[in-house]
Amino acid sequence: MNILLLGSGGRESAFAWKITQSPLCNELFIAPGNAGTAAFGQNVDLNPTDFKSVRRFVLENDINLVVVGPEEPLVKGIHDFFLADQDLKNIPVIGPREEGAKLEGSKEYSKAFMRRHFIPTAASASFTINTLNEGLSYLETHKLPVVLKADGLAAGKGVLICQTTEEAQTELVAMLQDAKFGEASSKVVIEEFLTGIELSVFVLTDGHTYKILPEAKDYKRIGEGDTGLNTGGMGSISPVPFADEAFMKKVENDIIRPTINGLKIDQIPYKGFIFIGLMNTDGEPYVIEYNVRMGDPETESVIPRIESDFLDLLLGVANENLAEKELKISEKTAATVMLVSGGYPGEYMKGKTISGIENLRDSLAFHAGTVLEDNLVKTSGGRVLAITSLQDNLFDAVQQAVADAGRIYFDGRYFRADIGFDLI
DSSP, rough: OEEEEEEHHHHHHHHHHHHHTTTOOSSEEEEEEOTTTGGEEEEEEOOTOHHHHHHHHHHTTOEEEEEEEESSSTTTTHHHHHHHHHHTTTTTTSSOOOHHHHHHHHHHHHHHHHTTOOOOBBBEEEEGGGHHHHHHHHTSSSOEEEEEEEESOOTTOEEEEEESSSHHHHHHHHHHHHHHTTTGGGGEEEEEOOOOOEEEEEEEEOOOOOOOOOOEOOEEETTTTTEEOOOOOOEEEETEEEEEHHHHHIIIIIIIIIHHHHHHHOOOOOEEEEEEEEEEETEEEEEEESSSSTTTTTHHGGGGGSSOHHHHHHHHHHHHHHGGGGGOOOSSSSEEEEEEETTTTOOOOOBBBBOOGOOSSSSSEESSEEEEETTTEOOOSSSSEEEEEEEEEHHHHHHHHHHTTOOOOOOOOBOSSSGGOOOO
16 A cells, blocks of 8 residues: 655654554655654655645555644645545545544534533633623633633644633733734633643544544653643653553543544544543543544654554544454553753754764654754754653653663753653
């Protein structure tokens, strides 16, 4: 098979690494890819949201399967674009259609979906510029802290946790009136603050049946001890020690099954990944958010634990026979440490030469924000490399990933050395 993988981050690096292990894979193309994905296939200078260019490439290169990594092409309707085109409609796309992608593309839409299908989540209300005064009044009676979420896609930056009513009211005005997050905050969801410990659960579905992939926990804050600014993710671990069999049974019964059944009831065809961000509150799971793709850096911890043929699982989604496929998961623990550029998550350095990747002892290096220039691997993003180690236990996995992260150098390099420490 010839496969086109859309995306350029650590998630796509992990996908590319795993897909090319399958005997079913003939050629893999990654658009646009990065310096690391080039080791597993051919990078293609294509923008994943330029659907006409994607169409041309797919037809010229006899592509048999398209795997969509990031959320933006899905929210913009790439799957629908394929189905509406006479020449593309029989080429499977892994990722939901535009309607299903609203589960991530609109916080209000996903909240309404959860309420409709009795899926446990935080209480919430939505406001626009036309109902700003009602929103300000609503905040006066809301218990603190309170969560404000931009309704649309805001590159992971549209969520604010406010400690005082005054702060929340100021931020609501900034989001709705001053377009703090652009079009994404033209509508704002005000949400109850849940306390507990977070984790991510990943589901692969063909629209009828599903497989539960390994769960993971990621670490968002830039500083050790979970301090400082939020980031796209500084590392992750899988499995999650507190997500035992009893807890995961609750997740399946109370959240996963009602989600899959809800999609069927609402007649929303869905083929692809569902990322369920959860809060474990006193042993009870609540949905914080849905994403319609795999997470990053969680993917870099999840994929190495999947022992079965990943491409065959994706074909099960495409052919709607996922139930017949085997999902074998390693008992080992994966820990991922993210190396980031100096200044991240603010304005960060770029174009720094990376050395030492060849010095890793017992870890995998999944490239995220890298580019190849003059045969040198250089930094091109805030999150640069994900270093993942798979070991018999969490302590060994974290220790190895941290040690190997330390063997890589670039100017301004930073990483957290305490990923997973809260669970050891």
